[in-house]
Amino acid sequence: QVWQYPSQLYSDQPRGVFYIQINNDAPIKSIKADVLTALWRDLYNMNVSALDTEANIAGMNLNLNDGTGLSLTVSGFTDKQPQLLERAIDNLSFNVEEQAFKQAVDRYIRELQNKGQQFPIYQSFDAYGQLIREGGFNQTDLIETAKGLTSADLSDFMNTLLGNNAIRVFAFGNYDRGDLEESVKNIQASLPEDRKVTDFKMAQFWKPETGKSIVLRRDLDVADVAVVDAHIHPQPGFAALAAGTVLQSHFRTVAFDTLRTEEQLAYAVGSFAPSLDNYAGFGLYIQTPVKSVADMQERFDSFKEEYWEDLQEMTPEEFNQIKQSTLITLNEKPKNLMEEVSPFLADLSLQRFEFDSKEQLIDAVENVNLEDAKTFYQQTMLN
Known part of the structure; x- marks a missing residue:
């Protein structure tokens, strides 16, 4: 083919x-x-x-x-x-x-x-x-x-x-x-x-299920502990991905300011927005010498609630500023041929043969609002 x-x-x-x-x-x-x-x-x-x-x-x-x-x-x-x-x-x-x-x-x-x-x-x-x-x-x-x-x-x-x-x-x-x-x-x-x-085969992603958690604990030979804590939205599609895409820059900034700058829990700390095939997610990560895994997980869980309070206070105007910044990034012209082809190769790897995922994401971001973002956060990090 x-x-x-x-x-x-x-x-x-x-x-x-x-x-x-x-x-x-x-x-x-x-x-x-x-x-x-x-x-x-x-x-x-x-x-x-x-x-x-x-x-x-x-x-x-x-x-x-x-x-x-x-x-x-x-x-x-x-x-x-x-x-x-x-x-x-x-x-x-x-x-x-x-x-x-x-x-x-x-x-x-x-x-x-x-x-x-x-x-x-x-x-x-x-x-x-x-x-x-x-x-x-x-x-x-x-x-x-x-x-x-x-x-x-x-x-x-x-x-x-x-x-x-x-x-x-x-x-x-x-x-x-x-x-x-x-x-x-x-x-x-x-x-x-x-x-x-033969038939074309792909590595399958874990399918997110409401109420289902996967936990891996592993001893390491090196010092410090690390935690990666990811929540996946229960519904696939570009609507959830758009809400997460817009919100992640604000969430990342608040997480860094709180956990790194104010509390100085670690040098390597932040957030990320993982995706599993068509499912969007939100997550926190840290490598710390000052807290145990259990203590750090407890701090992550309390931070998720604290950010929800911040999100409640966000105005539609503030959200639209974040959204417009996201759209500028998404619509930025590729600097070379390799940057231009990257979204198409990503679609090919996921067998999305319309090759329009980037356009679909941009359209979804243009239509997302503050209430959509709040709903996304509730159904992901607080679920």
């Missing part, structure tokens, strides 16, 4: 972003497949380092990421992209040398172990991400799995994934039909002749 979308703002530039998803859900179903995909990405990037340098000199970029399968991105000047793409795809399958594989496993394990020494707030957000979406595996289990793998495992997995997948291409920028047809032929030629086309 191929989507072509010309740039609306930089159509005079001979540039483009060519994004290929080689989709297979094994990495979100199997911890072994998850580790093998990460090792595959690492070894690929090592193998194409010279090609990547050559591409950079020519004003292009090459990037392979792992996730629900693999995603390959070629971007920059479009005149030489077909040649770069052909070489990039040809390198996807390679002989796995035993020594190179052991080095990749060692890099993978050390990277995970180093994460265990990161600031607690970073580790907390990693854990939060694992909770809310399918395919998040425990760090200890990942390390033990990696230790038990062989180069033959990766070779077999590469053959399996390249022979069983669904492929999507998103071409954004200065491409014509001939460019795309040539690229599609190169992709097809690189795949096994007996390739099986």
